[in-house]
Amino acid sequence: MHHSWTAHAVGPAPSATASPDGPRPAVLLRDEFTARAAVRSARLLATALGVYELELNGSVVGDHVLAPGWTSYRHRHRYQTFDVTALVREGRNAWGAHLADGWYRGLLGFNGGTRDIYGERTGLVAELRVEYADGSADTFTTDDGWQWSPGPVLSSGLYEGEVYDARIEQTRFSEAGFDNSAWQPVEVVQFDTTVLFPADSPPVRRTDHVRPVAVTTSPTGRTVLDFGQNLVGRLRVRVRGEAGRTVTLRHAEVLQDGDLCTRPLRHATATDRYTLRGDPAGEQWEPRFTFHGFRYADVEGWPGDLDPADVTAVVIHSDLRRTGWFSCSDPSLNRLHENVVWGMRGNTVDVPTDCPQRDERLGWTGDVQVFAPTATFLYDVHDFLRSWLRDLAADQSTDERGVPPVFSPDIPVIIPVPIPPGNPPMAGWCDAAVIVPWVLYERYGDTEVLRAQYPSMRAWVDAVDRIAGPGRVWGEGFQFGDWLDPSAPADDPGRAMTSAGLVATAYYAHSARLLADAAEVLDEKKDAARYHALSDAVRHAFRDRFHAGGGRLTEETQTAYALALRFRLLEDGTERAAAGRRLADLVAEGGHRIGTGFLGTPQVCDAMTDTGHVDTAYRLLTQRACPSWLYQVDMGATTVWERWDSMLPDRDVNPGEMTSFNHYALGAVADWMHRTVAGLAAAGPGYRRLLIRPRPGGGLTWARAEHDSPYGRIETGWRITGGTLLVDLLVPPDVTALVDLPGMEDVEVGPGRHSFHTPFPAYTP
Numbered sequence: 001m002h003h004s005w006t007a008h009a010v011g012p013a014p015s016a017t018a019s020p021d022g023p024r025p026a027v028l029l030r031d032e033f034t035a036r037a038a039v040r041s042a043r044l045l046a047t048a049l050g051v052y053e054l055e056l057n058g059s060v061v062g063d064h065v066l067a068p069g070w071t072s073y074r075h076r077h078r079y080q081t082f083d084v085t086a087l088v089r090e091g092r093n094a095w096g097a098h099l100a101d102g103w104y105r106g107l108l109g110f111n112g113g114t115r116d117i118y119g120e121r122t123g124l125v126a127e128l129r130v131e132y133a134d135g136s137a138d139t140f141t142t143d144d145g146w147q148w149s150p151g152p153v154l155s156s157g158l159y160e161g162e163v164y165d166a167r168i169e170q171t172r173f174s175e176a177g178f179d180n181s182a183w184q185p186v187e188v189v190q191f192d193t194t195v196l197f198p199a200d201s202p203p204v205r206r207t208d209h210v211r212p213v214a215v216t217t218s219p220t221g222r223t224v225l226d227f228g229q230n231l232v233g234r235l236r237v238r239v240r241g242e243a244g245r246t247v248t249l250r251h252a253e254v255l256q257d258g259d260l261c262t263r264p265l266r267h268a269t270a271t272d273r274y275t276l277r278g279d280p281a282g283e284q285w286e287p288r289f290t291f292h293g294f295r296y297a298d299v300e301g302w303p304g305d306l307d308p309a310d311v312t313a314v315v316i317h318s319d320l321r322r323t324g325w326f327s328c329s330d331p332s333l334n335r336l337h338e339n340v341v342w343g344m345r346g347n348t349v350d351v352p353t354d355c356p357q358r359d360e361r362l363g364w365t366g367d368v369q370v371f372a373p374t375a376t377f378l379y380d381v382h383d384f385l386r387s388w389l390r391d392l393a394a395d396q397s398t399d400e401r402g403v404p405p406v407f408s409p410d411i412p413v414i415i416p417v418p419i420p421p422g423n424p425p426m427a428g429w430c431d432a433a434v435i436v437p438w439v440l441y442e443r444y445g446d447t448e449v450l451r452a453q454y455p456s457m458r459a460w461v462d463a464v465d466r467i468a469g470p471g472r473v474w475g476e477g478f479q480f481g482d483w484l485d486p487s488a489p490a491d492d493p494g495r496a497m498t499s500a501g502l503v504a505t506a507y508y509a510h511s512a513r514l515l516a517d518a519a520e521v522l523d524e525k526k527d528a529a530r531y532h533a534l535s536d537a538v539r540h541a542f543r544d545r546f547h548a549g550g551g552r553l554t555e556e557t558q559t560a561y562a563l564a565l566r567f568r569l570l571e572d573g574t575e576r577a578a579a580g581r582r583l584a585d586l587v588a589e590g591g592h593r594i595g596t597g598f599l600g601t602p603q604v605c606d607a608m609t610d611t612g613h614v615d616t617a618y619r620l621l622t623q624r625a626c627p628s629w630l631y632q633v634d635m636g637a638t639t640v641w642e643r644w645d646s647m648l649p650d651r652d653v654n655p656g657e658m659t660s661f662n663h664y665a666l667g668a669v670a671d672w673m674h675r676t677v678a679g680l681a682a683a684g685p686g687y688r689r690l691l692i693r694p695r696p697g698g699g700l701t702w703a704r705a706e707h708d709s710p711y712g713r714i715e716t717g718w719r720i721t722g723g724t725l726l727v728d729l730l731v732p733p734d735v736t737a738l739v740d741l742p743g744m745e746d747v748e749v750g751p752g753r754h755s756f757h758t759p760f761p762a763y764t765p
Contacts, residue, residue, distance in 0.1 A: 580611020
C-alpha cells in the first residue's frame with residue numbers, strides 16, 4: 001500500500017558538505033516533540049538521500065547498517081519502518097540522526113569514480129506516528145523546524161573509509177533539553193516522495209564478529225593484523241590513549257612480501273582514522289557509513305602495545321537466512337565450499353555485487369546470473385533477488401530498445417574496457433533479466449516473480465530478436481563473452497578462446513526457451529508458442545553456423561561444448577553423446593585444468609555429467625594445478641577469486657586490473673556439488689519434487705547436503721563401505737522424491753526418512 005508522506009527531506013546547507021573532490025563529512029540532525037498523553041504505540045518511518053542512523057531519546061533505532069540501502073533511487077527509493085513504542089515517553093522527547101553520502105551522492109564506479117550521481121544534497125525523511133492510550137494520535141515529521149550541526153565524522157565514503165574525531169562528539173544530541181544553541185536550521189531538499197516504497201528486502205546488519213588470528217610486524221615495520229578470513233565489514237576498536245592521537249586502519253585482502261597489497265583496490269583507499277578524545281576509561285569505535293573487503297589490516301598510531309583482543313572485525317551483509325549446507329570426506333572441497341559461502345556473504349551488502357573491496361562493488365548482472373542457483377540453495381535470497389530484479393526492470397525500462405544494463409542499480413560510469421557507449425546489449429549479462437526470475441521460480445516455486453518480471457524478460461528477448469535479425473546469430477561488436485577465460489592475457493580479460501558469436505547465440509536460444517517456459521507457467525499460450533518457435537529457430541541457426549556435424553563444433557573449446565550441451569542446442573542423442581565425449585577429451589587434453597571463463601565454468605561439470613563423464617568432471621573439480629578451484633584453496637584462499645590466478649604460484653599478486661580475491665562467479669560450481677556430489681536437486685518448482693541422484697567420485701567416501709526448502713528440511717547423504725553405497729534421505733511433507741542411484745532401479749518415495757543400499761564394487765577409494 002502506498003504511504004502518503006507528509007514529511008519533507010531536510011538536510012544541511014549545501015556549503016556545509018560541499019567538498020567536490022574528496023569524501024564529505026557526515027552531519028547530525030535533531031528536533032524535539034511533545035507526546036501529550038500516555039503512549040500506546042509509536043511507529044517511525046524513515047529513509048534518506050544518503051545513508052542514515054536514527055536515534056530517539058538517546059537510543060539508536062533499530063539495528064540496520066547503511067540504511068536505506070542501495071536501489072535504483074530515481075525509480076525506487078526504499079524506506080524502513082520501526083516500532084519505537086518502547087522509546088517514546090509522555091512529555092518531552094527528542095529524535096535525531098547521523099546522515100552521510102552513502103551510495104546516493106558518494107563516490108561510485110571506476111577510474112576515480114563519480115560523485116553526486118543521484119543528487120547534490122543529502123537529506124533525511126522521517127515520520128513518527130504516536131498513538132495515545134485515549135485513542136488520539138499525533139504525527140511528527142522532518143520539516144524546516146529541524147536543526148543540523150557538523151558531527152565527529154569528518155569524512156565518509158564507501159570506497160575511501162571514514163575519518164572520525166571523537167573530541168567533537170555530541171553524545172546526547174538526541175535527548176530532550178540538549179543545548180542546541182550552536183546548531184543551525186536545516187534546509188528543505190527537493191525530493192519526490194512518490195518513488196518511496198516500503199523495504200522489500202532484508203536489511204544489512206552486523207552478522208558476525210571475527211577476531212584476529214595473528215599480529216605481525218611487517219618487513220617495513222608496520223603492525224599487521226590477520227583475521228584468517230577474507231571478509232566484508234569494518235573494524236571495531238577498543239583503545240585508551242591521550243586526546244588528539246589518531247589511530248589509522250588500512251585494509252587489504254592479501255599481503256605482498258609481508259605488507260598490505262593495496263594495488264588491487266585501485267582507487268579505493270579503504271582507510272579509517274579515529275582521533276581519540278582521551279577518555280581515561282578507554283573508548284570504543286566502529287565506522288558507521290563505510291565497509292571494506294579485507295583479511296588483513298595494518299594499524300598505525302596505536303597507543304602502547306596492541307592487544308589483539310582490542311580489535312574485532314565486524315562482518316556486515318544483508319541479513320539473509322542460511323538455508324543450505326554441504327560437506328564431504330575431502331577437506332579441500334569443504335574449504336572450497338566454505339569459500340563460496342564467504343564470497344556470497346561479502347557480495348550481498350544490499351546488492352548482489354561482483355566484488356566488495358575495490359572501486360567498483362556494482363550489481364553486475366553476469367555474476368548473479370551464473371551464481372543465482374548456488375545462492376538460492378545456500379541462503380533464502382527470494383526477497384533479496386526479487387527486489388534487485390525490480391530495479392533491473394526499472395533501469396531496463398529507460399532503454400527504448402528494452403536492453404537491461406550490465407549492472408543494476410545502473411549508474412553512469414566509464415568502464416575500463418573498450419565497451420561501446422550507450423547501453424550495449426551484452427550476452428550472458430543482460431540475460432540475467434530472464435534467467436534469474438526463472439531460477440527463483442524453480443527454487444522457490446514463485447509464479448508471482450515470473451509474472452512481475454515477465455515484461456522485462458520478454459523485452460530483452462525481443463531486443464535480441466531485433467538485433468540478431470533473420471539470421472538469428474548475433475554477438476558482433478564488443479562482448480564480455482566468456483570473460484576471464486584462463487587463456488586471456490592479464491591486460492585483456494575479454495579475449496577468450498570461444499567466440500562472442502557462439503556464446504551470444506547460445507544464450508539467445510536459452511533465454512528464448514526459458515521465456516517460452518515462463519509463458520507456459522503464466523498461461524500466456526500465444527507467447528509460449530511464439531518463443532518456443534523462436535528458440536527452435538535460433539537453435540537451428542546455431543547448428544548451421546557452429547555445428548561441424550557428428551556432434552563436433554566449429555570451435556573446439558570447453559565453453560562451446562558446455563553451452564551447446566547445457567542449452568540443448570544439440571538435440572539428437574548420438575550428437576549429444578559425441579559432443580560429451582569431445583568435451584571430456586578437451587578437459588583431459590588440458591590436463592584436467594580449467595579451460596573456461598565466467599560463462600563456461602558454471603556449465604562444464606554439468607555438461608560432462610549429463611553425457612556420462614562424471615569421472616572427468618570430478619578430475620576437473622579436484623585438480624590442484626593452476627588454473628583450478630583447489631589451486632586457490634592450496635594458495636590459502638578463504639573466498640573465491642575473480643581470476644583463476646589472482647595470486648600467481650610464486651605468491652605474487654596478478655598484475656592485471658581485474659584482480660579481486662572475492663568474486664563469487666567462479667564459485668557457481670557449488671550448485672553442481674549440491675546436486676551431483678551430494679545428490680540433492682529440485683525436480684519441480686520450489687522442491688515440490690526432488691531428484692536424489694548422487695554420483696560418487698573423486699575419491700570421496702561420503703558426502704551430504706541439507707536444504708531448507710519452501711516445503712521444509714531436505715537431507716540427503718551417502719557413504720561407501722565395503723563395496724556398498726548407503727544413502728539416507730529425509731523428504732519433507734507434501735513432497736515426492738525420485739531416487740536415482742547407480743546400479744539400482746529408480747524408485748519414487750514420499751515424505752519421511754528413507755535408506756537405500758546398492759552394490760558399488762567399481763569404486764575403491
